Amino acid sequence: MTKSDITIIAGDFGGVWHEGRRDDIQLALLEDLPFTMAFVDGNHENFDALAKYPVSEWNGGKVQFIRPHVIHLMRGQVFTLEGHTFFTMGGASSHDIEDGILDMDDPNFRGKHIHLLLENQRHFRIRGRSWWPEELPCAEEYAEARRNLDAHGWTVDHIITHSPPTSFAAILNRPKDELTDFLEELRQRASYRRWLFGHCHGDRMLDEKHQLVYRQIVRLI
Template sequence: MIYITGDTHANFNRFSTKNFPEQKEMTKDDSVIICGDFGGIWNYLYSDKTETYWLKWLEDKPFTILFVDGNHENFDRLSKEFKVVNYHGGKAHRIRSNIYHLMRGYVFEFEGKKFFTFGGASSHDIQDGILKIEDYSTLSDLVKDYNTRTRAGQMLRIDHISWWEKELPSYYEMQRGRRELEKVNYEVDYVITHCAPQDIVSYISHGYYKPDILTMYLGEIARELKFTKWYFGHYHNEQAIMDKFILHYNRIERIV
């Protein structure tokens, strides 16, 4: 069994037995895929008590958690703290015994189905800038300025604390995605991303979300790729577009 859901942002209550009773019939061979903004790896330099508690809570679940990265992940820790392993035909960061980050640009095989994964997205809550630690005498000065400006209604984030440049892909990651798709003749069963191809973004947001390097790349992929369903999160809604592009937020859907 494979289920899929949208952004969790470190709020994992949807996976309680009450909210997700289907897990009573699941084993570690069954999976739930999160379409980005997992949020379970978020604390600044190391795992705090809250983060450790919830990762252990998820590890005790009878199923396996898989996620692509969103824009709200601690990319510094994700890339340095966790081992990269070969996993179901692709590469993944092993977070816990049953929690895996599916890296960008790989084709995985689960339950006899091919899944192309490509996480990442542009943050849209940074209109007033990205603050940098090196621009302040002390961390306290940065926090004071941040609190003052956000209370005044500004939309800010802090580099390497609440925002990371790696939210958008590198040239190498995009090239890897194409190489891996070439190996399967540009044909998969499912695509899992955080943001959507630009044509879909324009349709669901009526022009609010502007094009970026990733949405344009995904648009190129979508035009070339044969697939059954494309699942994504990021936009905090539930919507099906042309019956092939499925936006998820809180709902958990079985797909295999």
């Protein structure tokens, strides 16, 4: 492989998290790999840290260059890679927050935190530390996705997302939300060859066009 080869992560990249030297070391290792690494964002990203990177244009869509060959493919974009078109839409609803989301500005934060740990209620997140509301797209990101799809006649070769559409979320025991509903509209309306998504921690071919990926690497081109 060479830097002209592109590997795409279907969300939960996590390489931009701590900010500073700890990220720099890991990102340097990724930059040294013998290929270009691109990713759509998942729900487990530090969106505050990610937002600090400038937005650029690359192969027809908006990106953030984390490193020259580590690239965030932003939401609602259409990219042309080696003559194939790719629609990308990051984001998903966190499913490991049944015990709540804590806010460090809450004067009772410490007590609530200790209580959850003592009660062995570990499915909680902390706002701005391990959970961000930006895990789901905003109205403008949906609008931009629709504009870009309109410009391509809702026809692309490949779709890469983190969340599944609602019909597959139901099969995989994940709840529906506004993003899965948007993706379900995309599934029913768009013309495409393959759709790969992550989020559900498994490797599974759902039908001839839709594939859940986790550890598996799938060659598309």
